[in-house]
Amino acid sequence: MFLDILILILLVSAALWTVMCRSLLRSAIGLALTSAILTLMIFKMNAPLAAVFELSVCAGLIPVLFISVISLTQAMTKQEVIEHMKSRLARFWGLPLVIIILGLVLGLLSIKFKAKLPLSEVETDPRLVMWHLRQLDLLGQIIILFTGVFGVVVLFKERKKSG
Amino acid sequence: MVSGIFAVLLFAIGIYCILATHNLIRVLIGIEILIKGVTLLVIAAGLKSGNLGLAQALVITIIVIEVVIMTVAVGVVLGVHRLTGSLDARNIRKLKG
Numbered sequence: 001m002f003l004d005i006l007i008l009i010l011l012v013s014a015a016l017w018t019v020m021c022r023s024l025l026r027s028a029i030g031l032a033l034t035s036a037i038l039t040l041m042i043f044k045m046n047a048p049l050a051a052v053f054e055l056s057v058c059a060g061l062i063p064v065l066f067i068s069v070i071s072l073t074q075a076m077t078k079q080e081v082i083e084h085m086k087s088r089l090a091r092f093w094g095l096p097l098v099i100i101i102l103g104l105v106l107g108l109l110s111i112k113f114k115a116k117l118p119l120s121e122v123e124t125d126p127r128l129v130m131w132h133l134r135q136l137d138l139l140g141q142i143i144i145l146f147t148g149v150f151g152v153v154v155l156f157k158e159r160k161k162s163g
Numbered sequence: 164m165v166s167g168i169f170a171v172l173l174f175a176i177g178i179y180c181i182l183a184t185h186n187l188i189r190v191l192i193g194i195e196i197l198i199k200g201v202t203l204l205v206i207a208a209g210l211k212s213g214n215l216g217l218a219q220a221l222v223i224t225i226i227v228i229e230v231v232i233m234t235v236a237v238g239v240v241l242g243v244h245r246l247t248g249s250l251d252a253r254n255i256r257k258l259k260g
Contacts, residue, residue: 001165004165004166005165008165008166008169009169011169011173011203012169012172012173012176015173015176015177015196015199016176018192018196019176019179019180019189019192019193019196024186024188024189027188027189027192028192031192031195031196034196034199035199038199038202038203041166041203041206042202042203042206042222045166045206045207045210045215046210046215047206047209047210047215047218047219047222049219049223050202050206050218050219050222050223050226053222053223053226054202054222054226057226057229057230058195058199058226058229061230062195062229062230062233065233065234065237066188066191066192066237068237069188069237069240069241070188072241072244073188073240073241073244073250074244074248074249091183091184092183095176095179095183098175098179099172099175099176102171102172102175103168103169103172106168106171106172107168122213122214122216123216123217124215124216125216126215126216126217126219126220126223128216129216129217129219129220130220130223133217133220134217134220134224137220137221137224140224141224141227141228144227144228144231145227145231147231148230148231148232148234148235151231151234151235151238152234152235152238155235155238155239155241155242156238
């Protein structure tokens with residue numbers, strides 16, 4: 001239990017660092033770190049397949065995507081950075097305070113989740129759940145993947161030069 | 164129970180990030196953190212209800228949708244940068260066909 005809470009505190013700290021970090025590149029790396037810590041937590045919760053997906057996709061692919069975008073876009077000038085930092089400090093100083101207060105309030109409320117559902121048959125193997133019980137989800141995933149592919153094709157289409 | 168509280172905290176961090184920033188990449192990072200909160204909550208609910216198989220299947224679906232959303236959103240961000248020369252969300256208030 002102590003280890004779980006330690007991992008969860010690390011997870012929230014990594015997320016806070018990701019959000020509050022000045023550099024976008026460091027934020028992307030922080031996001032990968034957050035995903036890696038979440039993977040650890042999911043492993044601890046006895047869900048290895050979801051953890052593997054989280055590690056390979058969310059901690060691997062998505063930060064690479066963000067780093068590519070950051071490298072493709074223009075960096076701010078020195079003057080812009082100074083002006084931006086002033087407004088940034090004003091916007092983000094309250095975040096850690098809000099998170100600590102919210103955590104304390106939720107902890108003190110100690111909400112009891114009555115999640116014991118009357119299940120007739122529970123399948124514990126996620127592969128069987130995916131292929132036998134949630135076929136419609138798989139169909140939806142395929143449709144969404146194709147939508148994403150077509151979206152990218154449309155967004156990165158070479159435009160014909162007029163005239 | 165404890166995981167639920169931390170999932171809410173992750174959600175709050177994500178919402179705050181989206182509301183407080185003007186940078187489009189940071190908005191996407193905020194959405195990512197929101198999704199991480201949801202993932203943690205789904206797995207915690209699955210563990211609590213004893214239906215971890217279904218929870219894992221749902222998390223895999225969430226991750227697939229997340230990747231597609233991020234890929235398309237990154238394309239949109241690059242398009243905005245190509246048009247306006249910056250990543251400031253305030254520059255795209257006037258959307259014209």
